[in-house]
Amino acid sequence: MTEPATEAIAQQQSTGSLDARGDVGDARSLWSDAWRAMRRNPMFWISATMIAVFILMSVFPQLFTSTDPARAILERSREKPSSEAWFGRNIQGYDIYARCIYGARASILVGLLTTISVVLVGGAVGVFAGYKGGWVDSLLSRIGDVFFAIPLLLGAIIVLVSLPRSTNYWFIILKVVLALTVLGWPSIARLMRSSVIQVKPNDYVQAARALGASPWRVIRSHILPNALAPVIVVSTINLGGYIAAEATLSFLGIGLQSPAISWGIDISSAIVGLRTTPHMLLFPSLFLSLAVLAFILLGDVVRDALDPKNR
Amino acid sequence: MPEVILEAKDLVKHYPIKTGIMRRTTGHVKAVDGVSFELHKGETLGIVGESGCGKSTLGRLIMRLEEPTAGEVVFEGLEMQKASTGDMRKLRRDIQIVFQDPYTSLNPRMTVGDIIGEPFEIHSEVVPKGGRRQRVQELLDLVGLNPEHINRYPHQFSGGQRQRIGIARGIALNPKVLVCDEPVSALDVSVQAQVVNLMEKLQDELGLAYIFIAHDLSVVRHISDRVGVMYLGKMAELGTEDEVYEHPTHPYTQALLSAVPVPDPTLRGKREQIVLVGDVPSPANPPKGCRFHTRCWKAQEKCKVEEPQLIDRPDGQGAHRSACHFAELRTIVETVDVTQVEPDDRFAGTDVRDPSDAEAAADVPAPESVNEHVAQDRNLPGDATTMVQNDEGAPDRREI
Numbered sequence: 001m002t003e004p005a006t007e008a009i010a011q012q013q014s015t016g017s018l019d020a021r022g023d024v025g026d027a028r029s030l031w032s033d034a035w036r037a038m039r040r041n042p043m044f045w046i047s048a049t050m051i052a053v054f055i056l057m058s059v060f061p062q063l064f065t066s067t068d069p070a071r072a073i074l075e076r077s078r079e080k081p082s083s084e085a086w087f088g089r090n091i092q093g094y095d096i097y098a099r100c101i102y103g104a105r106a107s108i109l110v111g112l113l114t115t116i117s118v119v120l121v122g123g124a125v126g127v128f129a130g131y132k133g134g135w136v137d138s139l140l141s142r143i144g145d146v147f148f149a150i151p152l153l154l155g156a157i158i159v160l161v162s163l164p165r166s167t168n169y170w171f172i173i174l175k176v177v178l179a180l181t182v183l184g185w186p187s188i189a190r191l192m193r194s195s196v197i198q199v200k201p202n203d204y205v206q207a208a209r210a211l212g213a214s215p216w217r218v219i220r221s222h223i224l225p226n227a228l229a230p231v232i233v234v235s236t237i238n239l240g241g242y243i244a245a246e247a248t249l250s251f252l253g254i255g256l257q258s259p260a261i262s263w264g265i266d267i268s269s270a271i272v273g274l275r276t277t278p279h280m281l282l283f284p285s286l287f288l289s290l291a292v293l294a295f296i297l298l299g300d301v302v303r304d305a306l307d308p309k310n311r
Numbered sequence: 312m313p314e315v316i317l318e319a320k321d322l323v324k325h326y327p328i329k330t331g332i333m334r335r336t337t338g339h340v341k342a343v344d345g346v347s348f349e350l351h352k353g354e355t356l357g358i359v360g361e362s363g364c365g366k367s368t369l370g371r372l373i374m375r376l377e378e379p380t381a382g383e384v385v386f387e388g389l390e391m392q393k394a395s396t397g398d399m400r401k402l403r404r405d406i407q408i409v410f411q412d413p414y415t416s417l418n419p420r421m422t423v424g425d426i427i428g429e430p431f432e433i434h435s436e437v438v439p440k441g442g443r444r445q446r447v448q449e450l451l452d453l454v455g456l457n458p459e460h461i462n463r464y465p466h467q468f469s470g471g472q473r474q475r476i477g478i479a480r481g482i483a484l485n486p487k488v489l490v491c492d493e494p495v496s497a498l499d500v501s502v503q504a505q506v507v508n509l510m511e512k513l514q515d516e517l518g519l520a521y522i523f524i525a526h527d528l529s530v531v532r533h534i535s536d537r538v539g540v541m542y543l544g545k546m547a548e549l550g551t552e553d554e555v556y557e558h559p560t561h562p563y564t565q566a567l568l569s570a571v572p573v574p575d576p577t578l579r580g581k582r583e584q585i586v587l588v589g590d591v592p593s594p595a596n597p598p599k600g601c602r603f604h605t606r607c608w609k610a611q612e613k614c615k616v617e618e619p620q621l622i623d624r625p626d627g628q629g630a631h632r633s634a635c636h637f638a639e640l641r642t643i644v645e646t647v648d649v650t651q652v653e654p655d656d657r658f659a660g661t662d663v664r665d666p667s668d669a670e671a672a673a674d675v676p677a678p679e680s681v682n683e684h685v686a687q688d689r690n691l692p693g694d695a696t697t698m699v700q701n702d703e704g705a706p707d708r709r710e711i
Contacts, residue, residue, distance in 0.1 A: 203416035204426075207480065210374050212403035213433050221429075225420040 034305040044301045050294035058105035069098040069261055078277045087283040091269060096280065099266055100287045106262040107291055109173050110246035114180045115239045122185035123231060126192025127219060130227075131200065141193070144186035153248060155183040160254045169260050176255050180242050191234055195227035202226075229306045237299030240292035247288050263288045316520055317350040317373070317406070317488050322382035324368050328595060340595045342368040344544035345382070347621070350488065355514065355521040357535030357552075359528055359567070363591065365544040366524045367411075370492045373522065374408050375399070386488070404434055407486040411493035413473035417465040423476055424461035427451065430483040437484060450479040453516075455509060471502035475509065482513060490522045495530060503527075507534055528571050532556055540564045543602040544594055546621050550631030558626035560638035563603050601636070609637050 038044045057064055067085075073093040081088040087096035129140040147155075159179035166172065199205065200223060208218050249255030250264025258265060263284040270280035325339035343365040350356050360366050371377045373384055375391055384391040386402060394402060410416035417426055427447045431438045438446050448458035454475040465473055474494060481489050491510070495503040507530060513519060525531050531538060538555040540548040540563065548561040559565045566585040573582065587606045592598055598605050604614035613636055623630040627640035 203410040203412060204418040206371075206376055207408065207410060207416055207477075208429065208433075210376055210403065210408045211430050211433050211480075211484075212400050213429070217433065221421070222418055226418070 034302070037305040038301055041301050041304070043297055044305075047294045047297035047301060050290060051298060054104050054108055054291050054294065057101055058108040061101045061105065064101045065095075065098045067095045067098040069094060069102040070259065071095070078273060078280065080277070081279055088277075088279045090266065090280045091272060096266070096283050099261055100263070100283055102261045103263040103266060103284065103287065104291070106173065106250075106256055106260065106264075107243045107246055107288070110176050110180070111239045111243040111291075111295065113173070113177045114184065114242040115235050117177060117181045118184040118188050118238070119231060119235050121181060122188030123192050125185065126189040126231075127196055127223070127227075129189070130193040130196030131215065131219060131223065133197075137193070140189070144189050147183060148186040148190075150183060152180075152183050152245060156180060156245065156249055157252070157254055159183075160249065167257070167260075169256075172256050172260065176246055176249060179249075180245055184238065184242070187238070188231055188235060191230055192227065195230055196223055199223050199226045233299055233303040233306060235299075236302055237296050240295035240299070243295070244288065244292050313352040313354070315349045316352045316387060317522075318385045319346060319348050319369075319373065320383050320385065322346045322369065322372050322384065323380045324365075324372055324377065325380045338595050341544050341597055342594060343372060343379075344597070346541070346544070346546050347382075348539055348546065348549060350520050350522060352487070353514070353518050353520055354536040355523055355534050357531035357538040358522065358524045358541060359526060359531050359538060360541035361526060361567075361591065363594065364541045365594070366526075366541055367492050369541070370408065370490045370522065370524050373490055374406060376408075400434075404437070404484040405487045406490065407481040407484065407488075408490045408492060409474075409477050409481045409494045412497050413470050413477055414497070416477050417473055419465055422462050422464055423451070423456075423468075426465070426476060427479045427483055430480060434484060446483075450483055451476075453482075453513070454479045455505075469502075470498050471505060474498060474502075474506050478506075478509065478513070482517060482519070485517065486519065488520045488522065490524070492524050493526070494523075496525060496527065503530065510534065528556075528568065540567065543591060543597050545602055546632075546634065547603065548631070548633045548635075549621060550626075550633075554626060554629070554631040558628055558631075558640050560624055560626045560631075560633040560640060561603075561635045562607050562609055562637075564633075565641050601634070603635075609635075611637070 061069075071094070073089065075093070076085075076089050077091055077093045079085060079089040079093075085095045085097065087100065090096050090099070125140055125144070129137040156176075156179040159182055160175055163175050163178075205218060205222050208222050213222075246255055247262065247264030247267065250257075250262045251268040253268065255264060256262040266284040267281060267288070270277075270284065273280050322343055323341075323345055324343040325341050327336040328338040328340060329335065330337045346365075346369060348356065358366050358369065368377070372379050375384070379392065383393075386406065389398065389402065391399070391402060421429075424444065424447050427450055428443050431443045431446065444461070448461055451458045451461065456472060456475055456479070460468075465476065468476065474497075478494070494510070495506050498506060510521065511534060514521065521534070523531060523534055532552055535552050537549070537551050539546050540555065540561065542563050548555055548559065548564045555564060556568065559568055562585075566587050569583060569585040585608075589606050592602075592605055598615075599618075600616050601607070601610070601614040601619050604610040607614065617636070619634045619636045621632050621634040624633045624635070624638040626633070626638070
């Protein structure tokens with residue numbers, strides 16, 4: 001007996017305030033509900049602040065340091081942290097603090113661009129496969145499985161090595177993004193396909209078809225808004241993974257290369273002083289870990305906020 | 312007899328059963344297996360039958376949400392399955408559907424205004440862009456919801472209110488035929504009555520023809536002009552409401568009607584209840600001959616071999632279509648049609664308007680007809696206790 005109860009409440013409200021009843025009341029969609037839940041979560045504010053700082057760092061590194069990260073003072077190589085160079089200097093005599101600040105750009109760029117292209121490619125394939133079904137679905141799913149079977153790093157190494165070499169910063173960034181996208185899209189495609197298949201048989205999709213809506217309209221206004229939540233959560237968490245993957249590739253010497261600045265390059269070059277001057281390794285690694293952690297935390301918070309079972 | 316607006320001719324829908332790694336087709340589920348009927352302008356055709364008999368599939372075939380394996384649906388002389396894309400688009404305006412579950416039939420991410428306004432977005436020629444919002448509010452008013460709730464989301468409404476939103480979307484384009492796929496099955500009894508009354512009111516005002524699919528025999532009798540009884544993908548009996556309910560000739564209809572609860576204690580134990588033995592056979596492998604012969608107490612050799620046709624057979628007073636070789640009248644239980652009986656004013660009415668919405672509507676300037684409703688509803692106690700009383704009182708005014 002939901003109706004009488006609702007009516008009773010509505011009646012109480014109507015006797016209470018006559019003016020407030022006319023408007024929409026608290027118009028709450030799933031997204032605004034999620035936003036409410038997130039605002040109350042301190043983890044959201046912590047991760048959002050960290051991400052904001054990292055993004056600011058990658059756009060305006062000059063705000064954080066006035067030292068030139070490319071200025072090598074070789075005679076002060078491996079200097080311990082001091083008031084002049086906060087994080088000390090590395091083997092080339094670079095200021096580690098400035099390198100950490102300037103290194104954020106590569107990581108954030110690779111992370112964001114890879115996530116965007118993976119969501120676009122994987123999402124499009126997933127929606128198409130899930131909506132069409134039949135042999136189209138089978139074919140696309142099997143193609144995805146082929147890419148899924150290749151280990152991420154091994155596959156990325158193959159892609160990067162087979163692409164033409166260049167020292168252009170943007171070219172290398174895009175190469176890394178391409179390599180990670182080629183190997184990353186199947187996971188999002190699978191996820192998207194399964195949520196589309198889940199949403200598709202719903203009566204509101206059938207109702208739109210009965211009204212004569214085009215497939216594009218059905219997908220755009222009915223299927224996508226209802227199938228997007230899991231993809232958003234997973235791609236936020238994956239973003240941290242892509243940042244780590246970029247650092248790994250740079251560490252291995254096939255991603256970005258000097259003179260480009262990246263946390264991965266710095267970690268790689270700091271290995272020589274692992275026992276004698278560990279600060280050279282510590283600071284870039286710390287920045288990398290914090291960036292990855294920030295995105296994974298945010299993904300976690302978003303997942304909790306979108307999951308109705310947690311409310 | 313008014314003209315025929317929609318006609319189904321030998322509709323067949325078989326779903327393939329695929330097994331093994333190679334997904335080879337090893338059989339077919341015969342969901343709908345040769346159903347024919349016609350729908351007249353402005354009438355209500357009830358389709359009843361138990362779960363899995365193909366009622367909903369039939370509705371989806373009529374809507375062309377699925378392509379039939381064989382047969383055709385003719386709408387105003389136009390064959391739907393052969394219609395071009397452009398013709399089909401126009402046709403969509405004339406045939407609309409209301410779904411069973413009001414909790415899945417509305418997109419949770421869209422506001423009520425967007426949901427009811429979507430038909431106008433798709434068929435943009437019907438209402439010019441500027442007038443759409445107003446038209447949506449008129450529709451909300453028509454189905455007895457507060458027009459100011461246009462910006463709310465579906466989850467802010469109760470089941471009955473959601474079903475009204477679904478109905479508003481269905482009638483937005485002024486269709487000629489509305490296929491109602493169990494529109495009240497998911498609702499409480501008191502709310503069922505409100506929605507059924509709303510549908511009757513809309514039929515009077517808009518001249519709609521309904522195909523009313525349901526498994527609740529009393530609801531179907533209340534709203535229908537003609538009734539078709541389905542069993543295992545076939546039409547067992549088809550006739551006017553009186554013919555089917557008062558003079559059923561098919562044994563399945565008789566058994567079905569004998570199972571309807573009678574809300575009259577004095578009749579307890581006095582009526583004959585036909586208890587069928589066995590289960591409904593699988594639609595993947597339906598019995599040969601008459602589909603019902605495995606459970607029929609009248610079955611003879613002929614029934615196992617020869618399939619009975621749905622043709623006019625005498626029912627004692629006249630004749631109506633029945634698919635039984637041995638069709639004969641059998642009085643199951645005395646039933647009273649209370650459609651014409653004045654409602655008892657000791658019980659709260661089941662008017663189409665929610666008291667809460669009516670109160671709200673009274674604050675805004677409303678058309679004349681709405682004000683009349685409001686005037687009636689003002690006397691209506693809206694708190695929970697009286698509503699429960701109304702629920703208990705409902706069977707007294709219910710037929711059968």
